Amino acid sequence: MRIYLIGFMGCGKSTLGKKLARSAGLQFIDMDDYIEERNCKTVPQIFAEDGETEFRIKERKALEELSRFSDVVIATGGGAPCFFDNIDLMNRTGKTIYLDTDPEILASRLMKSKIDRPLIKGKSRQELIDYINNTLAERNKFYRKAEFRISRPDTGMDEIMDMIA
C-alpha cells in the first residue's frame, strides 16, 4: 500500500497524512522533510542557493526513491505533481488523493502558518489570494489527474480507506 496526498500548500496534506497513517497502520513520510534530509539543506536554502529548477530536480529524485517505499502515506509538496510526469509516476505506483480546498481557506491557513515557504514569502493577504488563484489555474489540470479527491475537511479515515480500497 502506498498513498500519495497531493494538493496546494496549506491544504492539510501533512495533518491528514499523519492521521491516515496512524489509523491505517502505515508509515508517514513528508516529502519536503525527505528532500531536506537527503540533501542536508532546508527547502528554503535549496530555493535560495540553487533555484527552483534545481529544487524540482531534487523533488523528482525524491519521488523516484519514495515510489519504491511500501506501506506508506506520503504527503507530497504542493508543486510536486505539476512537474515532469510526476503525477503519472504517482498514479502508476500508488493511490493518489487530491485534497481540494477552497482558496480563501488556503489563504487564511497560509497567513497563519509558521512554515517558511519560499514561493509565498512576504505576500500580503490579497497578494496571496491572487497567487493562489493564478497558480491553481495552472496546477488544477495536474491535481485533477489524481485518482481520488477529498473536498470535505471532516472526511473520516475509514471513509478514505474504503474509498481507495
Ligand code: S3P
Ligand atoms: C511548494 C510547496 C511546498 C514545498 C516548496 C514548493 C509548491 O510544500 O515543496 O516550498 O510549489 O507549492 P507544501 O505544499 O508542503 O507547503
